[in-house]
Amino acid sequence: MNTKKKTIDTHTDNDKSEIRMKTQSLSVFYNNEQALFDVSLDIYNNRVTALIGPSGCGKSTFMRCLNRMNDYVEGCRITGKVRLDGFNIYKDNVDTILLRQKVGMVFQKPNPFPKSIFENVAYGPKIHKLTSNKDELEALVVKSLKRVGLWEEVADRLSSPGTSLSGGQQQRLCIARAIATEPEVILMDEPCSALDPIATARIEELIAELEQRYTIVIITHSMQQAERVSDQTAFFHMGKIIESGNTEKIFNDPDNQKTKDYIGGKFG
Amino acid sequence: MAKCERLIRASLLACTMLSVMITVLVVASVFSETMRFFSNVSAFDFFFGTEWSPQTAMRADQAGGSGTFGAVPVFLGTFLVTLIAMAVAAPLGLFSAIYLAVYASPRFRLWIKPVLEILAGVPSVVYGYFAVITMAPMLRAGGEMLGLSIASESALTAGTVMGIMITPYVMSISEDVISAVPKSLSLGSLAMGATQSETVKKVILPAALPGVVSALLLGISRGVGETMVVVMAAGMAAKLTVNPLESVTTATVQIMTLLVGDHEFDSDKTRAAFALGFSLFIMTLFLNILAVIIVKKYRERYD
Numbered sequence: 098m099n100t101k102k103k104t105i106d107t108h109t110d111n112d113k114s115e116i117r118m119k120t121q122s123l124s125v126f127y128n129n130e131q132a133l134f135d136v137s138l139d140i141y142n143n144r145v146t147a148l149i150g151p152s153g154c155g156k157s158t159f160m161r162c163l164n165r166m167n168d169y170v171e172g173c174r175i176t177g178k179v180r181l182d183g184f185n186i187y188k189d190n191v192d193t194i195l196l197r198q199k200v201g202m203v204f205q206k207p208n209p210f211p212k213s214i215f216e217n218v219a220y221g222p223k224i225h226k227l228t229s230n231k232d233e234l235e236a237l238v239v240k241s242l243k244r245v246g247l248w249e250e251v252a253d254r255l256s257s258p259g260t261s262l263s264g265g266q267q268q269r270l271c272i273a274r275a276i277a278t279e280p281e282v283i284l285m286d287e288p289c290s291a292l293d294p295i296a297t298a299r300i301e302e303l304i305a306e307l308e309q310r311y312t313i314v315i316i317t318h319s320m321q322q323a324e325r326v327s328d329q330t331a332f333f334h335m336g337k338i339i340e341s342g343n344t345e346k347i348f349n350d351p352d353n354q355k356t357k358d359y360i361g362g363k364f365g
Numbered sequence: 366m367a368k369c370e371r372l373i374r375a376s377l378l379a380c381t382m383l384s385v386m387i388t389v390l391v392v393a394s395v396f397s398e399t400m401r402f403f404s405n406v407s408a409f410d411f412f413f414g415t416e417w418s419p420q421t422a423m424r425a426d427q428a429g430g431s432g433t434f435g436a437v438p439v440f441l442g443t444f445l446v447t448l449i450a451m452a453v454a455a456p457l458g459l460f461s462a463i464y465l466a467v468y469a470s471p472r473f474r475l476w477i478k479p480v481l482e483i484l485a486g487v488p489s490v491v492y493g494y495f496a497v498i499t500m501a502p503m504l505r506a507g508g509e510m511l512g513l514s515i516a517s518e519s520a521l522t523a524g525t526v527m528g529i530m531i532t533p534y535v536m537s538i539s540e541d542v543i544s545a546v547p548k549s550l551s552l553g554s555l556a557m558g559a560t561q562s563e564t565v566k567k568v569i570l571p572a573a574l575p576g577v578v579s580a581l582l583l584g585i586s587r588g589v590g591e592t593m594v595v596v597m598a599a600g601m602a603a604k605l606t607v608n609p610l611e612s613v614t615t616a617t618v619q620i621m622t623l624l625v626g627d628h629e630f631d632s633d634k635t636r637a638a639f640a641l642g643f644s645l646f647i648m649t650l651f652l653n654i655l656a657v658i659i660v661k662k663y664r665e666r667y668d
Contacts, residue, residue: 124369171471197558204556208549211572220567221557271553278557 115142117312118163118200123177125158125167132158135177140282140329145304145313147323147344150333151364156316159333160284164200165193165312181282190211198225203285207267209259209274212253217270218242221278241277245269245303253284265296269303275317276311278319283307285315289322301326320360324348332356395646398639405633406434409638413437417603417614417622419634434637437645438603441518442613443645446599447588449524449533449609454584457528459577460534465536466543467551467565478540485533493597496526501598508610515598518612523599527588534542535584542576542660543569579656586652590645592617 118140125133131289132157140146140163148156162169162179165186178185184194199222211216218238222229228234238255242248247269251262259270268288275283285304289297304313305327316324323330331341333357340347340356351357358364399478416436417544461481465474478493501522546569556563570577600612601622623638 164556166552169552169555194558194560197556202553202556204549204553206549208553210546210554210568220554220559224557224559224563260394272556 100344101295113155116140117142118253118314119178119180119183121178121180123159123162123175123179125155126174126176127170127265128172128194132336133162136338137334138331138341139352140312140314140340142175142312142326143166143310145308145315145325145326146329146331147330147361148314148316148333149318149320149323151359152318154333155336156333157286158336160286160314160316161315163282163284164197164202165191167200168193170174194225198278199280200282201211201278201280201281203268203275203288205287206291207264209262209269209270213256214242214259214262214270215255218277219272220274223279227278236278241273242270244307245273246299247273263296265292265299268292268296271302272300274309276307280311281315282292282312285313287318290318297322320348320362332359334359369372392646395639395643398636399643402633402636402640406637406640409595410434411436411637415605417619419619419637420626432634432637434633434640436616438605438643439616439641440607440616440644441607441618442599442603443615445520445587445607445609445613446524446527446595446615447585448586449520450527451581451585452534453525453528454535455587457532458580458584459539462536462539462543463565463570466540467561467569478537481533481536485537487530489530489591489593491595492526492530493593495529496522496594496598500526502570513610515610516612518598519610520599520613521609523595523613523615524609526598527591530591530594531539531587532583534587535580538580539573539577539585542580543573544589545576548574561562575659579659580651582656586656589652590617590649592621596621607626616645620645 116139120136120138123133123136124131136155136159145364146284148159150156160166161170167173167175168207176318177189179187181196210220211222215238218241219234221235222237228237239248247266250266264272268291272283272288289300292300298333301322304315307313315326327344329342330344330347332339332353334349334355340351340353348360351360411434414433414435415437415610416435417438419432419434465477466474469477501517501519504519504522504525505515505517550568550572551564554568555561559567595615595618598615599618601618602612603614603619604611606613620638620641
């Protein structure tokens with residue numbers, strides 16, 4: 098598939114310098130242990146922000162704050178602010194259901210539901226009642242599958258189980274499922290860690306396409322991947338952001354010695 | 366040293382073979398008695414006859430009483446009591462399993478599961494007493510208020526108490542299969558913006574369904590084979606009825622009454638007990654095999 102970044106989508110009038118999400122002195126505690134310390138980060142519109150850092154540095158914790166999935170972690174407590182389009186999502190009266198429609202998530206291991214391919218993608222639209230009839234729903238499912246480049250591969254077997262697909266296809270199905278609710282932001286927690294290099298390349302290609310429409314935050318342990326797919330990079334270490342900014346700058350000319358060491362493979 | 370190892374191995378093997386052989390012998394003896402029964406009484410009359418009155422002669426030379434062995438009322442009673450039991454145990458067991466597996470805090474779950482498992486270990490005779498002393502009068506009083514007359518021994522009493530008895534069992538197995546649904550699936554659903562109950566309904570239960578079905582099948586096979594509660598609470602008379610307010614009898618009750626007492630063992634009457642027992646054995650065997658097959662199929666999907 099030929100993927101010329103700019104030709105895929107012409108209607109992007111979104112300003113890339115606009116901030117879509119923003120955390121302000123965000124701290125997270127698991128019971129009495131602090132996992133994140135005063136983290137402030139801007140996530141720019143229609144860009145890919147990579148979160149890198151050694152295991153246990155708090156990047157997953159940080160990501161789970163962006164769609165409030167930490168609500169399901171026992172003993173998790175949060176201070177500070179997380180803003181989506183300027184609005185603090187940790188206010189008491191926030192509808193997390195609506196929040197998660199706007200901020201989708203893709204997990205480390207592909208996790209299609211034990212349902213058909215069609216039903217997997219239709220899951221979100223049905224829950225959020227995004228379509229009013231069957232034709233609209235079908236059109237939305239097809240659109241979502243096309244957008245992740247899975248349509249040609251599954252068009253003739255929409256009713257077979259989602260788990261019957263290969264690992265890479267399953268992960269693209271999960272991305273299709275996430276974008277079917279028309280989110281603004283997509284969170285990806287090591288989306289390629291369970292995939293082979295070819296499937297990984299396909300997902301990376303897809304991320305580049307999706308960037309035209311969505312704001313993407315991706316966690317990765319692969320420095321090459323972060324460098325390839327992201328515009329912005331934040332380096333986490335021991336629950337703090339050591340350095341963040343333009344990916345090119347972080348990888349070629351980091352300000353901090355620790356960043357340099359991590360990217361150079363000296364620890365991690 | 367090697368000799369010692371061989372000895373240990375041989376004795377362990379002997380134990381294994383002994384238990385297998387005993388099982389085979391039990392089945393064989395029940396089977397041969399059943400066959401002898403069917404050489405005197407036609408199998409058709411047994412499985413399709415609607416009158417059960419096995420009171421044959423006490424002594425071989427006594428006149429009268431050849432007995433009729435139409436087992437339909439007996440199996441119908443078993444079926445009715447088991448159905449009522451499952452009507453109690455299925456929702457109670459399943460819903461509490463959902464609560465424990467999905468909603469309860471780990472601390473609560475850690476505390477409540479052993480308690481419920483202790484409940485599963487209470488001897489059935491205790492539940493029998495509970496049926497007679499507590500449940501039967503309660504249901505009678507309740508029935509009177511509604512203008513219903515409930516027999517002191519009834520399918521409803523026996524079934525309800527049996528249901529209470531197998532609830533922890535159904536719950537424990539259901540909880541295991543629901544907990545076995547990968548966490549990534551429910552997190553995936555929650556991250557889509559589904560609520561907890563939508564996630565249970567649309568993702569967790571469909572994924573756990575085969576396991577839940579086999580939990581229910583195992584519950585049924587326990588109910589079918591249960592004796593003490595029905596002996597104490599269901600009744601003795603074989604009535605052809607599906608009215609839960611009347612007394613019914615079950616296969617296990619009949620087996621017990623046929624074999625208890627001082628009479629000749631070599632008669633159609635006692636052999637009828639073996640025929641009933643063998644039928645029950647086939648039934649529960651079938652249910653258990655079905656449950657195992659379903660669980661196995663379901664395991665394969667996630668491993």
